[in-house]
Amino acid sequence: MSWVADAADLRARRVPSILVTLVARRGHAPREAGA
Numbered sequence: 001m002s003w004v005a006d007a008a009d010l011r012a013r014r015v016p017s018i019l020v021t022l023v024a025r026r027g028h029a030p031r032e033a034g035a
Contacts, residue, residue, distance in 0.1 A: 007019060
């Protein structure tokens with residue numbers, strides 16, 4: 001499933017949730033999980 005399908009599923013089931021969108025970053029960001 002994609003995140004869009006997951007979000008639609010949560011909404012259809014009326015599960016409280018949030019969607020966070022990152023629009024900018026400064027400095028170095030980790031490239032791998034746990035980095």
